[in-house]
Amino acid sequence: MRLLPVFGRRQAASAEPARGKDANYSSQWRLMYARFKKHKLARVSLAVLALLYAGALFAPFLAPYGLESYDSKYVNAPPMKLRFVDAEGKFHLRPFVYGLKSDRDPETMRKIFASDTEKVYPLQFFVKGESYKLLGLIPSTTHLFGVEEPGRLFLLGTDALGRDLFSRILLGSQVSLSIPLAGVGISFVLGLIIGGASGYFGGWLDAVIQRVIEIIRSFPTLPLWMALSAAIPPRIPVVRMYFYIVIIFAFIEWTGLARVVRGKFISLKNEDYVVAAKISGVGDAKIIVKHLLPGFISYLVVAATLAIPGMILAETAMSFLGLGIRSPATSWGVLLQEAQKIDNIALYPWKIIPLGTVILTVLTFNFVGDGLRDAADPYKR
Amino acid sequence: MLQFTLKRILLAVPVVFFISVIVFYIIQLPPGDYVSNYAAEMSVAGEVFTQEDMDAMRADLGLDRPVYEQYFIWVKDIVLYGDFGFSFNYNKPVLAVIEQYMGLTLTVSLVTMAFQYFVAIPIGIYCAVKQYSIGDYFFSGLSFLGMATPHFLMAVILMFLSYTWFGDPLLGLFSAEYVNAPWSMDKAIDLAKHMVIPVIVIGLSGTADLIRVMRGQMLDELNKPNVVTARAKGLSERKILFKYPTRAALNPIVSTFGWSLTSIFTGSTITAIVLNLPIQGPVMFNALLGQDMYLAGTWLLFMALLTVLGTLISDILLAWLDPKIRTEFRGT
Numbered sequence: 180m181r182l183l184p185v186f187g188r189r190q191a192a193s194a195e196p197a198r199g200k201d202a203n204y205s206s207q208w209r210l211m212y213a214r215f216k217k218h219k220l221a222r223v224s225l226a227v228l229a230l231l232y233a234g235a236l237f238a239p240f241l242a243p244y245g246l247e248s249y250d251s252k253y254v255n256a257p258p259m260k261l262r263f264v265d266a267e268g269k270f271h272l273r274p275f276v277y278g279l280k281s282d283r284d285p286e287t288m289r290k291i292f293a294s295d296t297e298k299v300y301p302l303q304f305f306v307k308g309e310s311y312k313l314l315g316l317i318p319s320t321t322h323l324f325g326v327e328e329p330g331r332l333f334l335l336g337t338d339a340l341g342r343d344l345f346s347r348i349l350l351g352s353q354v355s356l357s358i359p360l361a362g363v364g365i366s367f368v369l370g371l372i373i374g375g376a377s378g379y380f381g382g383w384l385d386a387v388i389q390r391v392i393e394i395i396r397s398f399p400t401l402p403l404w405m406a407l408s409a410a411i412p413p414r415i416p417v418v419r420m421y422f423y424i425v426i427i428f429a430f431i432e433w434t435g436l437a438r439v440v441r442g443k444f445i446s447l448k449n450e451d452y453v454v455a456a457k458i459s460g461v462g463d464a465k466i467i468v469k470h471l472l473p474g475f476i477s478y479l480v481v482a483a484t485l486a487i488p489g490m491i492l493a494e495t496a497m498s499f500l501g502l503g504i505r506s507p508a509t510s511w512g513v514l515l516q517e518a519q520k521i522d523n524i525a526l527y528p529w530k531i532i533p534l535g536t537v538i539l540t541v542l543t544f545n546f547v548g549d550g551l552r553d554a555a556d557p558y559k560r
Numbered sequence: 561m562l563q564f565t566l567k568r569i570l571l572a573v574p575v576v577f578f579i580s581v582i583v584f585y586i587i588q589l590p591p592g593d594y595v596s597n598y599a600a601e602m603s604v605a606g607e608v609f610t611q612e613d614m615d616a617m618r619a620d621l622g623l624d625r626p627v628y629e630q631y632f633i634w635v636k637d638i639v640l641y642g643d644f645g646f647s648f649n650y651n652k653p654v655l656a657v658i659e660q661y662m663g664l665t666l667t668v669s670l671v672t673m674a675f676q677y678f679v680a681i682p683i684g685i686y687c688a689v690k691q692y693s694i695g696d697y698f699f700s701g702l703s704f705l706g707m708a709t710p711h712f713l714m715a716v717i718l719m720f721l722s723y724t725w726f727g728d729p730l731l732g733l734f735s736a737e738y739v740n741a742p743w744s745m746d747k748a749i750d751l752a753k754h755m756v757i758p759v760i761v762i763g764l765s766g767t768a769d770l771i772r773v774m775r776g777q778m779l780d781e782l783n784k785p786n787v788v789t790a791r792a793k794g795l796s797e798r799k800i801l802f803k804y805p806t807r808a809a810l811n812p813i814v815s816t817f818g819w820s821l822t823s824i825f826t827g828s829t830i831t832a833i834v835l836n837l838p839i840q841g842p843v844m845f846n847a848l849l850g851q852d853m854y855l856a857g858t859w860l861l862f863m864a865l866l867t868v869l870g871t872l873i874s875d876i877l878l879a880w881l882d883p884k885i886r887t888e889f890r891g892t
Contacts, residue, residue: 394578397871399826399863402844403586406860409848410589488708495710496830500845515713519834521720534713541708 211477214554221550224543231540235352239311242346243325243332246509248309250331250341253279255527256292258336258344266296275301278330289526300330336529338517347509348533354421354510356540359490362428363483369429370436371479377437378444379467385441392434400431404493408502417508424503428490439482443475477555484548488541495537511537564879572868579868583860584631587853593623594648594851621648634854645854649847654858658840664733665839669824671755672763676820680767681813684774685806688782699771706768711827712834715761719835722757730754732836758835762828766820770813777812781805818873822866 205213215221234241261274278298284291306325312318326332335344377388407427411420447453453470461469497503498512499519506513514533517523523530595617599609618624622633637643644654687696722730732739733754738747781787782805790800829841836842844859846852 390575390578394575394582397575397579397864397867398582398860399822399867401826401829402848402860402863405829405845406586406589406848406856410586492708492710496712499710499712500830500833515710518713518716521716521723524716524720525723531713531717534709537710538705538708542704545704545708 207473207477211551211554215550218550218553220546221554224546224550227539227543228547231352231536231543232356234349235356236314238349238353240313240319240321241323242343242349243306243308243322244343244346245309245311246347246350247507248342248346250337252281252341253292253331253333253337254290254341255339256331256333256337256341257527258529259294259333261302261334265299271301273301275299276326276330276332298330300326300332302332303327335532336527338514338530344514344529344532347514348511348536351509351511351514351533352536354504354508355491355494355512355537358421358425358428358494358510359487361425362432362490363486365425365429366433366436366486367479367483369433370440373433374437374440375444375467378441379448379463379471381445388437389441392437395431395434398431400493401496403431404497405500405502408497411502420504421508424494424497428493432486432490435486436479436482439479440475443478444471447471447474477551481548481552481555484544484551487548488544491537491541491544561880565876568872568875572872575868576865579864580635580861581631583857583864584627584634586860587848587851587857588627593618594621594853595623597851598648621646634857644858647847647852647855649850649852649855654855657843657855658858658862661838661840661843664837665825665828665841668733668755668758668762668828668837668839669821672759672766672824672828673821675759676763676766676770676824677813679763680770681774681810684771685778685801685809687771687775688778688809689801691779700775703768703771706764709764711761711764712830714764715757715831715834718757718761730757733758733838758828758831758837761831761835762824765827766823774809774813777809778805781808784808815874815878817877818870818875819867820870822863822870825866826863 239245256279259276259279261276263272263274264270265275276299277294277296278300279292280295281290281292283289302324303326304324305321306327307320308322308325310318310320324332331343333343333345335348337343338347373388377385404427407430408424411423415423448471453466456466456470494503494510495512495515498505498510499515501516504510504513511533515531515537518530518534595614598617599614602609615624622630625633634645637645642655644658646652647654647657650657683699687699690696719730722728730753733751734747735750735754738750741747784805787800787804790804791797795803828837828839829845831837832839832841833845840859844856847855847859
C-alpha cells in the first residue's frame with residue numbers, strides 16, 4: 180500500500196518539477212498562495228496597501244499635526260522641501276527645512292511665501308506635540324517627527340485654513356480606507372447569508388430574494404447614494420454619520436455578492452459529493468459549512484476585494500459633493516473639495532495631491548484583486 | 561424567442577411597481593419638506609414666514625396629506641393622465657422641466673456612447689493583437705488610470721489644462737454669447753467645442769472598461785482552432801482578424817449595450833455638476849436637495865426604469881446571441 184503515494188509523488192515531481200515536490204498534496208489555500216506569490220504586480224500592490232493601512236492605523240503618531248490644528252499665518256502655504264544642503268553649500272546629515280516668510284504680491288495682493296534662509300529648523304524625531312490617543316486607547320503626545328517651535332513643517336503645503344495637508348491626508352486615510360472595508364465586510368456577511376439561503380433552499384424563497392435583489396439593483400447607484408445621503412440629517416455626531424454612510428454602502432453593495440454566492444450554491448449543490456453527503460443524512464448546516472463554502476469562498480474573497488475600489492471612489496464622490504463625511508471629520512474626498520475650483524488648482528497645485536493617494540489605493544486594490552482572481556482560478560496557468 | 565421576451569417583460573412589471581414605492585419613500589426621507597426649505601430660504605432673504613403661511617402653502621401643494629395618499633395621487637395621475645406632478649421649484653409641470661433638459665442630455669449621452677465604442681473597440685483589438693507591445697502597455701496603463709481616477713477630478717484637471725492652453729476653461733455647454741441665441745452653424749461649432757471635455761470625462765470609465773473587456777475577449781478568441789485553420793488555409797491576416805475573432809469578441813460587448821446608455825446617464829451626474837452642464841444631472845440633484853419631491857421622484861423613477869429597460873435589452877440581446885441562455889430560461 181505504501182507504493183501508491185510514492186508513485187504519485189514521483190510522477191508529480193517529473194511532470195512539474197517547478198511546483199515543488201508536494202504540489203499534489205498541498206491544500207487549496209497553499210496553492211493559491213503559491214500562485215499569488217508569482218504575480219509580481221499583485222505582490223507589490225499588497226505591500227503598498229499594507230503600508231497605507233499601517234499609515235492609517237498609526238496616523239496620529241506619524242502626522243506632525245492634529246486634525247484641528249491650524250495656523251492662520253500660514254494659509255495656503257506651499258510644500259516645504261526637506262534639505263540636506265544649506266544656502267552656503269554645507270552638507271547636514273540631519274535634514275532641515277527653512278522657515279517661511281510671507282509677502283504680498285504687489286499686483287494681485289495675494290499672499291506669497293518664500294523660504295527664509297536665515298531660519299533653519301532641523302528635523303527632530305519623537306517630538307512632543309498635540310495630544311492624541313493611539314489606536315483610540317493609548318494617550319500620547321509624541322509625534323514621529325516635527326520641527327521645533329516656532330518652526331512649522333508642511334511637507335505637502337497647507338489648505339485654505341492653514342492646516343497641514345500631509346497630516347490631514349494621513350488622518351483622512353483613517354476614514355477613507357476603513358469605510359470601504361467596513362462596508363464590504365457588512366455586505367459580505369449579508370450577501371453570504373441571503374445569497375446562500377436563496378441558492379441552497381431555492382423555491383419561493385429564492386424567487387422572493389431574487390426579485391428584491393433585482394429591485395435594489397435597478398436603482399442606478401449614484402442617484403440612490405445621493406438620495407440616501409441627502410437623508411442623513413446634518414449636524415449629527417461624527418461616529419453616527421460614519422455609521423450611516425457605511426450602512427448605505429453595504430445596503431447597495433450586498434446584492435452583487437449575494438448573486439455570486441447564489442450562483443455558486445446552485446452549481447455546487449447538485450455535485451455528486453454534496454448529494455452523497457445529503458443521502459448519508461448530514462444536516463444542512465454542516466453541508467453548507469463543510470462541503471459548499473470551501474468550494475467557492477476564494478471567489479467571494481476576490482469579488483469582495485474588487486468591490487472595494489468602487490466604494491473608495493464612491494465615498495470620495497459623495498464627500499466631494501458634501502453628502503458624505505463632513506467636517507470636522509476628514510476623508511480624502513473632503514480634502515479634494517478644495518480642488519473643485521480651477522483657480523485653486525492654478526494657484527495652489529498641491530491641493531490636488533490627495534487625488535494621488537486615491538488613485539494609488541484604487542489601483543492597488545484592483546491589482547491585488549486581479550492577482551487573487553488569477554490565483555483562485557485552478558485552470559489558470 | 562417571443563415567449564422569452566414576453567416573459568421577461570412581464571417580470572419587469574412588479575419590479576417597476578416596487579421601484580415606484582421605494583422612490584417615493586426615499587424622496588420623503590430627508591428631514592423637512594419643500595415648504596420648510598422654502599421658508600428657510602425666504603427667511604434668509606429677510607421675509608418672515610409664519611406657521612399659518614406654511615400650513616396654507618402645504619395645503620395648497622397637497623403636502624399636508626398622509627404620505628400614502630400623496631403616493632397614490634402621484635401614481636394615479638401618472639397612469640391615468642401621464643401627469644408626473646408639479647415642480648415647486650420651477651413652477652412648471654415636471655415633464656416640462658425634463659423636456660427642457662432632455663435634448664442636450666440625450667445629445668451628450670449619445671455622443672459619449674459613440675465615443676466609447678469608437679475608441680475602445682479598435683484600441684482593444686490593437687492591444688490584443690500586439691499583446692505586450694509598448695502600445696499595449698500604454699493603453700492598458702491608461703485604461704487602468706481611467707478606472708482609478710474619480711470623474712469629477714478628471715473634469716477639473718481637464719478644465720484647468722484647457723484654461724492654460726487655450727485660455728478658456730470651456731465651462732458649460734455654450735459660450736456666454738450663444739446660450740440664448742437661436743441655433744446656427746456657429747452655435748453648433750461652439751457646442752461641439754464644449755462637448756469635448758464632458759464626453760471624455762463621462763466616457764472615460766466606460767471606455768477603460770470596454771478596452772479591458774475587448775482585449776480579454778480578443779485574446780481568448782485569437783488562439784481558437786478556427787483562427788489557426790484560417791491561417792493554415794492561407795487567408796490574409798487582416799481577413800482572419802475581422803472575420804473570426806473580432807466578430808466573436810464583439811458578442812459580450814453588444815450584449816452590454818443596454819447597460820451602457822444607462823450608466824452614462826447616471827454617471828454623468830457628478831461630472832455635469834462640476835462642469836456646470838445644462839443637462840438633467842445637476843437639475844435633479846438640486847431637486848433632491850431642495851425637496852422638490854415630484855421632480856426628484858420622477859427623475860429617480862425614470863433612472864430606475866432606464867436601468868430595468870437596459871437590463872431587459874441586454875438580456876434579450878444576450879438570448880438572441882447565445883441560444884444557451886434562451887433554453888436555460890425556458891427550463892426554469
